[in-house]
Amino acid sequence: MTARTDAPLYRADIYSAAAIRDTHPHYAALRALGPVVWLSKQKVHALPRYAECKAVLLDDETFISGGGVALNPLANRVGRGTTLFSDGEDHARRRRQVAHRLTPKALRAMAAAVEEQAAEVVEAAVAGRNVDGVELATALPMSVVPDFIGWPQDGREHLLRWAGAAFDGLGPANRQAVRSLPSSLGMMRYARRVVRDRSVLDGSMGHDLQCAADEGRVMPDECAKLMIDYLAPSLDTTISAISSALHLFATHPEQWRLLKADPSLIPNAVNEVVRYESPIRAFSRTVARDTELAGTTLPAGSRVLVVYGSANRDPLEWDDPDTFDIRRDASRQLGFGQGTHGCAGQGLARMETSAMLRALVARVDRIESTGTPEWALNNLIHRYERLPLALIPA
């Protein structure tokens, strides 16, 4: 249903290539229009401000995920059965299967290995001096996450492309989403085969899921879906956070010096990076029953778009939102979502991003930008495609 209300109208397409490359001015324009804005191109109500985004995320009975959180009907159908696209008891049961592996407590066992891998990655990069920041940011997640999920060695070369495509496909049905379809389906087919052939790595999260299926706690087909649930959002997002951190510290040398002087700022620096350049732009919800939000009546069955990236720059919530400052308390940022669907992988993402920053702080005197960065063209993921940098050793 596309029931438009009398909310102010935004005609520009926030999913055009130009808007993906230069996204923040669009968010500012949306916020200036009001708390609820009708996107005429996508025919949904967008929520560009912090307060309404948060209210919607915390009210998961009125704003449901079971109808999908994508912006096109095909993706909303294909994604059925995932944790991300479910509500209530179904959601709780699916999340329970694996979320316990991702808690900070469970991750402690991995911490030392992740620190070590981060140190190796940074040492190799410092030796090369001129690096592509995106490549540098990719190395750690790629060496940690596939093992953790239990993805077999064979097929890993496709993971990044598949995961990126899965996100692209959650946008509106534009040219990019259509182009991503074969890759998304490829990932689904591959995941089903991994489950069928029982080729997940022993002791991994995927192995847990396989056991859950054997014991009848999840259906076999659910098993493949849940693997994707955890695989798709676990690479590009973290790569985005790490590469944005590299760019932000290259372009804010005073912030880098603060971090070097006091590495205990690292956890909050991760929050500030995720606030400032939120890796996921937006997800949607279906309105379950007629309701009112900030004075706008939203009809049951319509869709709202929670724009994390804009909420995190809302001047009604943040002082000088466009200033990158690792000393501000950024812990209430919404870049990981919040509430029932709050990111299940944030402990791992924080751990990887912090490990990279610690390794950099210890080995690098300063980070210099050596060329113009380029943003990747993806409907959902806000990350660099190319980030030319020089790492000056300490």
Added chain:
Amino acid sequence: MQISVDHARCEGHGLCADQAPEVFSLDDDAELTYHFDGADVPDEHRSAARVAVNVCPVAALRVLP
């Protein structure tokens, strides 16, 4: 002011303890300890406690009406 803790939801992210260490802490096992279970949060810790409730990433904390 009282706070309820939904232990089934809490995943031990510890952001609450960072904000209000007098009210919440994590034990050695990374299990959440809430220091005012069944009692009112003392006035001097109220605003920190509210911030803590506000940052919990999985909304496991609630201020009781």
